[in-house]
Amino acid sequence: xxxxxxxxxxxxxxxxxxxxxxxxxxxxxxxxxxxxxxxxxxxxxxxxxxxxxxxxxxxxxxxxxxxxxxxxxxxxxxxxxxxxxxxxxxxxxxxxxxxxxxxxxxxxxxxxxxxxxxxxxxxxxxxxxxxxxxxxxxxxxxxxxxxxxxxxxxxxxxxxxxxxxxxxxxxxxxxxxxxxxxxxxxxxxxxxxxxxxxxxxxx
Amino acid sequence: xxxxxxxxxxxxxxxxxxxxxxxxxxxxxxxxxxxxxxxxxxxxxxxxxxxxxxxxxxxxxxxxxxxxxxxxxxxxxxxxxxxxxxxxxxxxxxxxxxxxxxxxxxxxxxxxxxx
Amino acid sequence: xxxxxxxxxxxxxxxxxxxxxxxxxxxxxxxxxxxxxxxxxxxxxxxxxxxxxxxxxxxxxxxxxxxxxxxxxxxxxxxxxxxxxxxxxxxxxxxxxxxxxxxxxxxxxxxxxxxxxxxxxxxxxxxxxxxxxxxxxxxxxxxxxxxxxxxxxxxxxxxxxxxxxxxxxxxxxxxxxxxxxxxxxxxxxxxxxxxxxxxxxxxxxxxxxxxxxxxxxxxxxxxxxxxxxxxxxxxxxxxxxxxxxxxxxxxxxxxxxxxxxxxxxxxxxxxxxxxxxxxxxxxxxxxxxxxxxxxxxxxxxxxxxxxxxxxxxxxxxxxxxxxxxxxxxxxxxxxxxxxxxxxxxxxxxxxxxxxxxxxxxxxxxxxxxxxxxxxxxxxxxxxxxxxxxxxxxxxxxxxxxxxxxxxxxxxxxxxxxxxxxxxxxxxxxxxxxxxxxxxxxxxxxxxxxxxxxxxxxxxxxxxxxxxxxxxxxxxxxxxxxxxxxxxxxxxxxxxxxxxxxxxxxxxxxxxxxxxxxxxxxxxxxxxxxxxxxxxxxxxxxxxxxxxxxxxxxxxxxxxxxxxxxxxxxxxxxxxxxxxxxxxxxxxxxxxxxxxxxxxxxxxxxxxxxxxxxxxxxxxxxxxxxxxxxxxxxxxxxxxxxxxxxxxxxxxxx
Numbered sequence: 001x002x003x004x005x006x007x008x009x010x011x012x013x014x015x016x017x018x019x020x021x022x023x024x025x026x027x028x029x030x031x032x033x034x035x036x037x038x039x040x041x042x043x044x045x046x047x048x049x050x051x052x053x054x055x056x057x058x059x060x061x062x063x064x065x066x067x068x069x070x071x072x073x074x075x076x077x078x079x080x081x082x083x084x085x086x087x088x089x090x091x092x093x094x095x096x097x098x099x100x101x102x103x104x105x106x107x108x109x110x111x112x113x114x115x116x117x118x119x120x121x122x123x124x125x126x127x128x129x130x131x132x133x134x135x136x137x138x139x140x141x142x143x144x145x146x147x148x149x150x151x152x153x154x155x156x157x158x159x160x161x162x163x164x165x166x167x168x169x170x171x172x173x174x175x176x177x178x179x180x181x182x183x184x185x186x187x188x189x190x191x192x193x194x195x196x197x198x199x200x201x202x203x
Numbered sequence: 204x205x206x207x208x209x210x211x212x213x214x215x216x217x218x219x220x221x222x223x224x225x226x227x228x229x230x231x232x233x234x235x236x237x238x239x240x241x242x243x244x245x246x247x248x249x250x251x252x253x254x255x256x257x258x259x260x261x262x263x264x265x266x267x268x269x270x271x272x273x274x275x276x277x278x279x280x281x282x283x284x285x286x287x288x289x290x291x292x293x294x295x296x297x298x299x300x301x302x303x304x305x306x307x308x309x310x311x312x313x314x315x316x317x318x
Numbered sequence: 319x320x321x322x323x324x325x326x327x328x329x330x331x332x333x334x335x336x337x338x339x340x341x342x343x344x345x346x347x348x349x350x351x352x353x354x355x356x357x358x359x360x361x362x363x364x365x366x367x368x369x370x371x372x373x374x375x376x377x378x379x380x381x382x383x384x385x386x387x388x389x390x391x392x393x394x395x396x397x398x399x400x401x402x403x404x405x406x407x408x409x410x411x412x413x414x415x416x417x418x419x420x421x422x423x424x425x426x427x428x429x430x431x432x433x434x435x436x437x438x439x440x441x442x443x444x445x446x447x448x449x450x451x452x453x454x455x456x457x458x459x460x461x462x463x464x465x466x467x468x469x470x471x472x473x474x475x476x477x478x479x480x481x482x483x484x485x486x487x488x489x490x491x492x493x494x495x496x497x498x499x500x501x502x503x504x505x506x507x508x509x510x511x512x513x514x515x516x517x518x519x520x521x522x523x524x525x526x527x528x529x530x531x532x533x534x535x536x537x538x539x540x541x542x543x544x545x546x547x548x549x550x551x552x553x554x555x556x557x558x559x560x561x562x563x564x565x566x567x568x569x570x571x572x573x574x575x576x577x578x579x580x581x582x583x584x585x586x587x588x589x590x591x592x593x594x595x596x597x598x599x600x601x602x603x604x605x606x607x608x609x610x611x612x613x614x615x616x617x618x619x620x621x622x623x624x625x626x627x628x629x630x631x632x633x634x635x636x637x638x639x640x641x642x643x644x645x646x647x648x649x650x651x652x653x654x655x656x657x658x659x660x661x662x663x664x665x666x667x668x669x670x671x672x673x674x675x676x677x678x679x680x681x682x683x684x685x686x687x688x689x690x691x692x693x694x695x696x697x698x699x700x701x702x703x704x705x706x707x708x709x710x711x712x713x714x715x716x717x718x719x720x721x722x723x724x725x726x727x728x729x730x731x732x733x734x735x736x737x738x739x740x741x742x743x744x745x746x747x748x749x750x751x752x753x754x755x756x757x758x759x760x761x762x763x764x765x766x767x768x769x770x771x772x773x774x775x776x777x778x779x780x781x782x783x784x785x786x787x788x789x790x791x792x793x794x795x796x797x798x799x800x801x802x803x804x805x806x807x808x809x810x811x812x813x814x815x816x817x818x819x820x821x822x823x824x825x826x827x828x829x830x831x832x833x834x835x836x837x838x839x840x841x842x843x844x845x846x847x848x849x850x851x852x853x854x855x856x857x858x859x860x861x862x863x864x865x866x867x868x869x870x871x872x873x874x875x876x877x878x879x880x881x882x883x884x885x886x887x888x889x890x891x892x893x894x895x896x897x898x899x900x901x902x903x904x905x906x907x908x909x910x911x912x913x914x915x916x917x918x919x920x921x922x923x924x925x926x927x928x929x930x931x932x933x934x935x936x937x938x939x940x941x942x943x944x945x946x947x948x949x950x951x952x953x954x955x956x957x958x959x960x961x962x963x964x965x966x967x968x969x970x971x
Contacts, residue, residue: 032734033754033780138578139667158713158733237970238851238870238895247871288945289871292898 001099002189005182009104012175012182013092016085019044022168025122026050027148029058030160040070041166044081047072065146065157066137067129077121084114092179101186108179115176123150206261208277209269210298215260220309227300228307235294236304242311247289255309263308266291267301357809361798363390368830371762373775373823374447375796376430377401380816383433383449383460388762388773388823389798391812399458399467400428400451404913408467411915412889412924413844419622420472421608425454431480431819432547436525440487440552440767444829446530447822448483448492455479457492457523459530463832468614471532474607474628475502475519481548483523487556487767491535491590494521495545495561502539503607512570516542519630520561522590531613536597536629538588538640541693542568544577545586547651547717552767553658555676557591560661564648577648578667582700584642585652585663587679596636602629617843618921634694641683642692644700645672651717651758655726656767660705660741662726664716671715671728673744675705706744711737716757719764721771721801727764729756729776736776736799738806750806752776752797753784761801762823770825774799774806777818785813794818835899837920844922846891851875851970858965863888869903869917870895871944874937877952881965884929884958890915890937893922904940907954914940929956 001009023041028050030037038057039050047070049055059069072078088111095103130147139157146156153162165173206214239247254263266273266280270291273280284290296304363369369387372394377384381401385394402409402418409418409426418424428451436446447460455473460466473479478497485492496518501507507515521537544565551558563584569576596602604627612622633640643661649672651664661674681687682702690697712730715737719727725747728737734755738748756776763769776799781792793813800807839849848854848866854875857864863886868875874892882888892905896919905915907927915923929935938951957963 032751033782035754035783136575136579138575141669233852234850238868241970247873292896292901294897 001101001104001182001186005104005186006096006099008178008182009092009107010096012178013089013096013107015171015175016089016092018171019085019168020082022171023048023166024169024172026162026164026166028162028164030162031158033158043168044085045078047075047078061159062146064138066134066140067146068132068134070129075125088114101190104179104186105183108176108183111176111179115172119150126150204277204279205259207259207263207265207269207280208272209265211261211264211268213261215264215302217260217309221306222310224303224306225310226307228303228305231296231300231304232307235296239289239291248287248291249283251308252311255305256312260302260305263305264298264301267294267296267304268298269293357807360800361389361391361810363387363392368826370826371773371823372826372829373760373762373821374433374435375777375814375818375821376433376449377815378431378794378817378819379429381428381430381451382816383430383447384815384818385465386812386814387826388775389810391796391798391810393815395465396815397460397465397467399449399460400430400456400470402426405916407913407915407923407925410913410925412926413619413922416620416622417467417470417612417614419612420454420456420610421474421624422454427453428456429453430458432483433820433822434483434485434492435822435824436489436530437485437487437766438489440556442763442766442822442824442828443489444824444832446489446525448485450479450482450494452478452480452497455482455494457483457494457532459525459532461530462829464834466614469530469532470610470612471523471534472609472611473521473523473534474609475537475605475630476521481520481545481561484548484550484559484765485525486550486559486590487552489525489527491522491524491550491559492532493548493550493559493561494523494537495519495548496540497544497546499542499544499565503605509570512542513568516568516570518542518545520545520559520586520588522559522593532611534609534625534628536593536602536631538593538631538633540586540633540640541695543584546649547664549652549654549661549765551654551658551661551676552656555654555658555661557589558676559588559590560652560654561586561588562645562649562652562663563642564650564666580647582644582646583648584697585645585649585661585674586695587641587643589639592639593631593636596631596639597629601635602631604628605630617845618837619844632694637694638683640695641679642695642697643674643679643703644689644697645674646670653718653720653765655720655724655741656722656769658767662718662728664718664728666714666716666731668715669709671708671711671718671739673705673708673741674703678705679703708739708744708746710746711739712749717759719759719761719774720769721761721764721774722769723771725801727759727761727774727801729759731755731757731779734778736774736806738801748804748806750799750808752778752799752808753795753811754778754780754782758818758820760821760823762825765822770823772800772802773809774801775821775823777814777821779817781813784811836897837918839893839895839897839920842893842920842922844891844893846889846924847922848891848893849895851895854967854969856881856965856967858886861886863965865890867892868895869893869905869939869950871901872939872946872950874905874939874950874952875970876967878968879952879965880955880957880967881963882929882954882956883961883963884932884956886929888927888929888954889924890927891922891924892917894919896920901943902941903943903950905937906940907937908935916941929954932956932958 023043025042028039038054041048095107130145149163240251242252371388373386375384383397398408430449434448435442455476459469461468473494476496477500480497481495483492499516499518501515502517518540519537522535524535543563546562548561563586565577566583608626614620645663646665646668648667649663650666653662663672682698687699687702688696689699712733714732715728717729735751739746756778758777760775776797778795781795784795796814798810894903894917915925917923934955
């Protein structure tokens, strides 16, 4: 890999460390009687309310429609995600240090697969929360389910729900974007030099 | 000005004191006026023993029947207001009742006060 | 949830930067502030001018009734009803204390929910305002010329008197009902035996057409449901009263969930004319429960009596008296339209607003279209009585009021709006957001034969950011909305005292000129009145001292009192000798454990005081009455017990 690629790769891998502090995702709720809004920040190892009491408020409101309580302790992803991120950082740094292209491609591949798996997992969780309602719920609207949007916004009863990446999430997107851009650049380079000796190709 | 400002537009001719009327006036006085007026000393309002010597009957009746306007426009009433710092309220008396009170006050000059 | 990413987007740095800028989602644009252009002119009442309407709002947990002017939203008065008021000595003066008597003793507070104006021929007549006490079940009657509480009657066999005191169209009766079914009469049973032991009552309090005096006419012993709200019929449905009924699940715990399971609960229809007949035929049983009845007599002094032996009818003994109309779902409000034909249910947890038809109900009864019977009460078939269901009304429809054009305005709590629809086609024609979470709403005359189609007031439960914040506790918010056009327009947002659950309004012109200005001193029949200063005196009867005192600008008579001893029971009977408008006098003495006195012109009020230490103590006028108000004071000398100092006081010369 070129020197600049390796530097970019290292930077991208290191930037992932920021997600230990910055939240990955934001789910927001707005309703007429909540002009100040309610929200949740989902981090790599925790879920916090936008205002300290918001998580409790969201859980209290959800019980009317029969949704389960969101208890961070019950969400296993919050325990192994930090390790996944650590792994990604390591692989990325190794790839950057070694300069070997296959490691770069592997890193991007792992990263993308992980991202897609993550989105699918988020969707599955949202589906479960929104569909598996308490049969004795206080407010039952026939045919109504409360799956929050995966990405974007949706009206759920009197709440306007939004679901978007937060700062940490954008950093991940940016890092993956950098990885893909680097891969494409490296791929183009290898293709453009067909007469290079096989021994160099193996680098 | 000497007859005051109010419903009594002309001076009232006073004749001999009618004691029956004065008796009616006394009853009214003790029900409504004695709260603020004594005869020979200042109380909430001025002493009234010689008021019929100092003011005309028409003035006294206008003061009783139309105090609000008297306080706004008549210089004598305004002087008294500044001195006593209290306005006499409009007690809702009729023309005849005010006349009876005047008749009673006529019997209450300083020589005869208390009788 | 775990790592996220999107399908690879921007590949260049510019794209990356753009992605970073679009962070943390786009929120919906902020909710509109809610006010229209010429609103200021519409609600401004210029200095010296008067409002158009009197609005009487319940105080909710304040226990009082507040009086507002509309359209300005200005607070004019707080009428004390069920809660002691130290400012007015209501519940502290000897003349007013009996108003708080109940079978539980002196109860100094209650929760007042629904004001109801007296009606003649289906229209507000401006004589009285009735209001319910929810906690220790009671109904109060307020005289509208004096704007004071004149009578309170306790309701036996009830718990939570919520569906009350809605007035029939000729003020024949004021209705009451049990909100929380209990063992009736009370007995010691396990709470889990709700289904076996708990029942309710629906009661009718008769109102004397001349004096307004209330008396318990009869009660109907009902199944153990929760009876939430009521509306008497009018026009063709006069003679009937309708009560929303929920918790047909008969749950006794976690009712939030357990009373919300059934798809349909009921509107209970009561034919009170039929009930009257059954009572006349001797079909009612007499129950011995005790209850208090308190009233203010012509001398403006309150009295209390304990009554017992109220008549109770069992539905099985009086066929044709009660019917159940199925209604989705945990219905809250029930309202009858101005024609008396349509009965609208507020299906709190339902997705539609159900409207029943009175004439269809009559037909269903005649044809025996029953689907079941509960405790001798026929349950009519839903399809047989239903007129229409209004779809998409919003979330949590609660109450309905009507205008003069066949429109219905429904308050919708969860989606925080008022929804307008028409009885002709049962379709929603307009919505307006309200701030926030509206409970009741009120159209002046909206529950009469002829509503005034100008305004609707939203009475909301959540205030949050509507006004300057005042710490954690905020005043409840109310909004004035114009309904004279096709589209509703918000005009004014104003805070209210306590929690107005409901309100009633009447044209100012109907009662403004009938307002009392003073009490007549000549007509004062108080047993302790002092009509002139010459009669002012102090009398000792053993350990009790009566001070007959007058108050006039700007002195008390007597104002120097001696000869009182520590531990004496001193009664200050203060008579305000003024006969002029708006000259009340106050009275307060050092260390009184009760309150001040506020005495209106021509009135006599009495406060009790027990001096606990020797010395000389001042008393003074607390209501600024005149230029020499600061000088309006006196002294009372307290001597040690047993010293035998003679009673003496100054007199006018």
